[in-house]
Amino acid sequence: MDATILGAAVINGLLLGGSYALVAVGLTLIYGVLHIINFAHGSMLMLAMYGAYFLLMKAKIDPYAAIPLMVAAMFAAGYVLYRGLIGRFSHGKDENILLITLGLSIVLENVALFFFKGDSQTVTVSYSDRMVALGPALVPLPKLVSFVASLVLCAALAWFIARTDTGRAIRAVAKERHGARLVGIDVEKIFAVSYGIGIACLGAAACLLIPSFYVSPSVxxxxxxxxxxxxxxxxxxxxxxxxxxxxxxxxxxxxxxxxxxxxxxxxxxxxxxxxxxxxxxxxxxxx
Amino acid sequence: MNWKIPAALLVVALAYPLVFRGNFAINFGVLVLFFALIGQAWNIAGGFGGQLSFGHAVFFGTGAYCSTILQLKLGWSPWSGLAASAGAGALVGALIAALSFRFGLRGSYFALITLAFAEAFRILTNALEFTGGGVGLLLPLKRSALNFQFAERIGFYYTILALTAISIGIAIWLQRSRFGARLAAIRENEDAARALGIDTFREKVKVMALSGALCALGGTFYAQYYLYIDPAVVFGVDKSVEMLLVSMIGGTGTVYGPLIGSLLLTLVGEYTRAITDAQGLSLIIYGSLLILIIGFLPNGLVDLFKLRWRRKARA
Incomplete structure (x- = not known):
């Protein structure tokens, strides 16, 4: 095996891992706090990617500039979904949450299919095709950016959970929800906030993925x-x-x-x- | 027990294609019974056994590929293939169950590992040569009842009716037998069941094998009805989700839930296809129904019927 090919494969694998990390950090937060498997994670990402896509196409907002907007919008969407639907309909059973998020993903995906058809869309921004030499490999700039951003995102989340009051409340609820309730934490609100933060990560992920990735209802x-x-x-x-x-x-x-x-x-x-x-x-x- | 309901259902099902003779009507009946069969297969593990699976397509695809490969490579009759695929489905079910339960996986973790197995099978059939790869396998057209390719659709109808009747018979048996009672104990509280002396591992492996066998029968029927299979369809997440939806919407752990769910979903599916060309509308309705049912009718649509009976009984 040629060392250059192997080296390039390693670098590409790490960059790919960076993109996956963007999606996985939100999922792990939701699991860690709520102990639920959020089956709707992929379809929420799809939704966010369409959001970033339309912001670029209709409002000419660069995906990287749209990150704060998309993060805020996805946080709101996650918070409302948990408060209005997931928390209310699940009767506190883990398996019900799994099934509700499954139902949600079926609905979201097919609403997207209904309105946007099955075709995949790609976007081109000025830096889409710019390549950077990285050791033996030439990598697209957007992939490098999303790799670095995934590190920043993980660090930011770890800081938030470790240092802020909300973060402390989230950790308390994750460890011992009854105890947390006894010391006056609004557990339901913390659940909704955690779900919102997990989904907000997808807002950032979508903006970072879209310059180098396609978007379709089943993405x-x-x-x-x-x-x-x-x-x-x-x-x-x-x-x-x-x-x-x-x-x-x-x-x-x-x-x-x-x-x-x-x-x-x-x-x-x-x-x-x-x-x-x-x-x-x-x-x-x-x- | 009350034999009136199953007897009446059977009479209606036997008479249906004699009354409604059109191709559309018979195809509709075939679809209702087909989804009732695979929904019941899911229900036997997921409802009666309480083992939530997100990857039942692994059994469906095993059945479809087993009988098709036996026909194409070894020249077996599809009827012997049907029996073989039930055996293969049971074997895969028992193996996945033995592995997962030996390592103590429960609840959501079990759902995830079934999903992973279905994915692994999909990727393998997609990559290997003797399964036809991503192109899939095409069965040659040879219309004859001996070849499980009926010239008239009604032949398919009665075949799937027989298979679905067997699956409902098994569900009735589960409600009345000691095996079913042990499963109910495991579903409600596994630790308590073990404390009562139930070999929970053994019972769970048995129910997964039973469910896998029934699901594989559905897979073979699918292959014979459409004469074409490919990995993305028969091992796909969508197939697993269809079985789960049929059963959840009708009512899990009930005898007639999957049939009711299948009737409703097939009606919705055919109706939306008739009114619009746009894709996705029927699935939007299915997904919303799933959410509403978990929110308001946790035992499925079957509850609506029960409520009426209870009200009548009181009056």
Whole structure:
């Protein structure tokens, strides 16, 4: 094996992992606090990507400049969805939440299909095709930007959870929801805020992905199983775990594609998912 | 037990294609029974057994590929293929269950691992040569009842009716047998069930094998009805979700829930296809129904019927 090809595959795998991390950090926050599997994560990402797409096409707002707007909009969407639908309809049962978020993803995806048709859309911005030399590989600038941004996002979330009052309340609810209620924390509100923050991450992810990725009603499928794998791998609720897990999965996808070929290469992620669920369902960083 | 309901349903189902003879009507009946079958297969594991699965397509696809490959490569009759695919479905079900339950996976974790297995099977059939890869497999057209390719649609109708009747019979048996009672105990409280001396591991593996076998029968029927299968459809997440929806909307853990769910979903599907060309409308309705039912009718549409009976009984 040529060292340059291998090196390029490693770099591409890490960059791919960066994109996955953008999607997985929100999912791991939602899991860590609410102990629910948010099946609607992929379709919420799709929604955010259409948001970023239309902001660019109709309002001429650059995707990177749209990040604050999309983060705020997605936070509001997540907060309202939890308050109005998920929390109210689930009667406090975890499996119901799984099914409601599944129903939600079916509705969102098909509403998108109904209005936008099945075609995929791509956007071109001035920096879409700019390449940067990175060791043996030439990588597109937007991918490098999203990689760096995923590191920043993880750090920002870790800081928020560790240092702010809301973050402390979130940690308290995640550890012991009854105890948190006893010391006067509004648990339902914290659930909705956590869900909102998890979805807000997708607002940033969408803006960072769209210069180098297409958008279609089913684009979320590409990320959903991968993101679940990452969250379980890194330990549900751990940001560092999600980041490391993303890089491992990105590398696995890139390298198994290189060695096993395009079609069979995808098996790597499923195998990791099955093995980690069987042998270490609490993730690689648990004690 | 009350034999009037199943007997009346059977009479109606037997008479239906004799009354409504058009191709559209018979195809509609086939679809209702087909989704009732795979919904019931899901329901036996997910409802009666309480093991929430997001990857039942793994059994459906196993059945579809098993009988099709046996026909194409070894020249088997599709009828023997049907039996073989039930065996293959049971085997895959037992293996996945034994592996997952041996490692103690429950609830959402079990749902995730079934999803992962379905994905692994999809990718494998998509990549391997003897399964036809991503192009899928095409069954040659040879219309004859011996070949499980009926010249008249009514032949398919009675075949799927027989399979669905078997699945409903199994559901009735589960409600009345000791095996069903053990499953109910596991579903309601697994630790308590174990404390009562129930071998929970064994019972859960058994119910997954049963569910896998029934689901695989649906897969073979699908392959014979459409004469074409490909990995994305038969192992796809959408198939798993369809089975779950049919069962959840009708009523999980009930005998007639999947049939009611299937009737409603097929009606909605055909009606929306008739009024609009736009894709997705029927699924928007299915997804909303799922959310509403979990919110307001946690036992599914079956509850609507029960309420009426209870009111009558009181009057």
């Amino acid at each position: 979320g499928h590409l990320f959903v199983i991968v993101a679940f794998t990452i969250v379980v791998l890194g330990g549900m609720g751990s940001f560092i775990g999600a980041l490391v897990g993303s890089l491992i999965i990105g590398l696995t996808e890139s390298l198994s594609g290189l060695f096993l070929g395009e079609a069979l290469g995808q098996i790597g992620i499923s195998l990791i998912f099955i093995l980690i669920l069987l042998f270490r369902p609490t993730g690689i960083f648990s004690k």
